[in-house]
């Protein structure tokens with residue numbers, strides 16, 4: 639039977655939220671013990687409490703649902719600011735805190751987003767980590783997805799690499815959601831569809847390295863990419879792990895966390911792509927049962943996927 643769009647949206651948001659929670663225990667650590675990672679995935683710490691990645695992903699999904707798939711940049715920026723102000727201890731990045739505090743205090747996002755990192759704007763992975771809902775809007779072609787990803791990024795991440803991270807991750811989710819479950823995603827084609835729509839030479843080069851990392855050892859991913867809180871360091875690595883384990887979210891999440899570094903975010907982005915490909919039935923029921931605000935995650939998915 640073919641997967642419904644709703645099942646794919648639910649699978650993506652649920653797995654992203656679960657992986658964020660499971661991966662957050664290891665964020666910032668390097669040289670992780672594979673057995674400790676496997677234990678954390680197979681017997682996670684209960685309840686599954688997610689971080690800023692999922693907090694912002696839910697804000698974006700709920701915004702899109704309320705606006706019938708459109709983005710009102712002023713309202714979206716205000717909603718991110720309000721979510722941070724309500725729960726500032728979700729593990730936000732330092733640039734994000736500076737920017738969201740300004741937005742919450744009434745500074746226009748146009749100046750707040752541009753001011754961080756000495757005026758360069760953030761190249762962090764924050765615009766990418768929250769973007770899955772854009773790849774899950776029904777009836778969009780890949781150019782539409784890329785354009786909406788740019789718009790969603792600009793309220794906080796104006797550096798070209800911060801934007802490219804959101805474009806690449808949104809496209810990965812969209813391509814996965816449009817791949818029939820009977821077909822395995824093909825790495826070269828998957829990457830070409832993304833690089834046709836990213837803007838920077840850095841993203842083109844790193845994404846083009848991904849197909850060579852599908853069959854070798856996982857350690858080669860950690861050697862090629864920084865696996866840190868930057869967009870360039872995290873997004874190509876996440877796509878690589880997905881392409882290695884498209885229909886096995888547990889294996890994908892173990893491998894993503896095992897890279898070390900930005901473990902919640904890389905695991906969440908990897909899992910968000912897996913869920914778009916596999917659908918809701920691939921989410922371990924034992925995880926959903928202990929996931930913080932699981933009903934809200936499901937409602938957010940249904941809100942963007944439609945009936």
Ligand code: R7I
Pocket residue numbers: 689690691729730731732733734735755758759760761762763764765767797867868900902903
């Ligand atoms: O992008 P952002 O929201 O961070 C997301 C990360 C994820 O790991 C979450 O789980 C959470 O832990 O934070 O927040 P930013 O602070 O804007 O960017 C993240 C990091 O990217 C920063 O702390 C910097 O290390 C790095 N970074 C930059 N470094 C140098 N120059 C971002 N922009 C720059 C830059 O211009």
Ligand code: MG
Pocket residue numbers: 689690691728729730902903
């Ligand atoms: Mg986080």
Ligand code: MG
Pocket residue numbers: 665729730731
């Ligand atoms: Mg953090």
Ligand code: MG
Pocket residue numbers: 665867900901902903904
């Ligand atoms: Mg993180």
